[in-house]
Amino acid sequence: MQTDSHYPAERLVAYDVDWPSRYRTSVPGLVAKPVVDLALRIPASQSLGQAKEAFGWAGWTTPVSVGDHWATFLLGDGVRTGIGHIFTADQWDKAHVRLFARWLREHPVERDRYARLKIDLVGRGLWGADYTAAKTGFVREIVNLARADRGLPLLTNL
Template sequence: MLDPADIVRFSDTPAPEGASPWVGGAAPARDIEIVPPDPAWPERFAALETRIRAALGERVLALEHVGSTSVPGFAAKPIIDIDLTVADGADEPAYVPALEAAGFTLRVREPWWYGHRLLGADDPRAFVHVWSPDTPEPVRHVIFRDWLRGHPDDRAEYAAAKHAAAEAANAHGEDMMSYNDRKQDVIRAIYARAFRAAGLLG
C-alpha cells in the first residue's frame, strides 16, 4: 500500500554500471517531434486498450491512458503512452509473449527503476509501460494527467517547455532521454502544485 511519501518522492536511480535498459538493439529516439493535438488520440488509445485486454484478459489489473496525448487539446509527441499494471512486472513470461503476439515489442527493461518494462507498437505508435501493483510512478502519471486537464496555465507552461526542449535536443543531436532531462524541472514544479492540491505535500 502506497503512502503519500511514496508518491511524492521521485526516484532518479541510474542504471547500474555496465547495465543497459535497452532490449534487442532498441535505442532512444532522436529527432523529437511535438505535433498539434489530434482528436483521434483517444480513439487510438481505445483500440490499443482493446488489443491489450484481448491479449491479457484478467492479467490486466489496471490500464490507463497517460502522457500528453491523454490531455485534450494538448500538443504532444504522436505516441500513445499507456500504463499497464500486472501482478508482477518482473514475470515477463506471464505477459510479454501475449503482448508480442498482439503486435507489441519489448524495448526497455529497468529492474532498478520500479521494475519498469516498456513495450512499443508502431500502428498506432504507442508505448506500454508495465508496472507491478503499489508502484508510485503510474499513480503520479494519473495525478499529472488529471491536473493538466484542469489547469490551462500549467498546460501552457509545460507545452512551452516541451517545444523548447525538443528544439534544443534536436539542435544538439540529442536523444529522447536528453529531451526528457531538459523539461524535468518544469514537470517537477507542476507535480509539486498537483501534490500540494491533493494534500500529499504540506
C-alpha cells in the first residue's frame, strides 16, 4: 500500500453521526478519510493575501494553488486533520466541492456508489495522488450532474 506521511495511517473510517453537527458539508452515511474537507469562502471584501494571513493565525498552512482554487491544510503532529478548499465569493455558488457534496447528500444511490469506489480503491492499495486520480472521473460525473441541474456549463476537468 502506498503511504503518504501527511495523512493518518487509517485510510477510511465509518460515518460518524456527530459530523453534521460539526460540519454542514458532511454527507450522511458516507465513509470518509479521517481528514475533514471543508469548503471555505473568502468574503468579497477580503483579498486572498488577507485570507492567507488569517489562515496562518488560525493554525492552517499557507494556502497553495490546486487548479481552480486554493487549499490550506490543518496539521496535528505533522499529519493532516483538515483540508480547506478556498473559494472567492464569485466562485462560491459554482464551487465543485460544494456541488459534489450537495449532490451526494440529495442522491443516496450516487453516495453509495462513491462509498463503494473509495472502499475498492483503498482495498486495492491505492492512496495519496493515485487514490485521488482514480476518483476523478466519478467526481467529474457527479459535479457535472449537479452543474447541469443548475444550468451551469459542464466541466471537462477538475
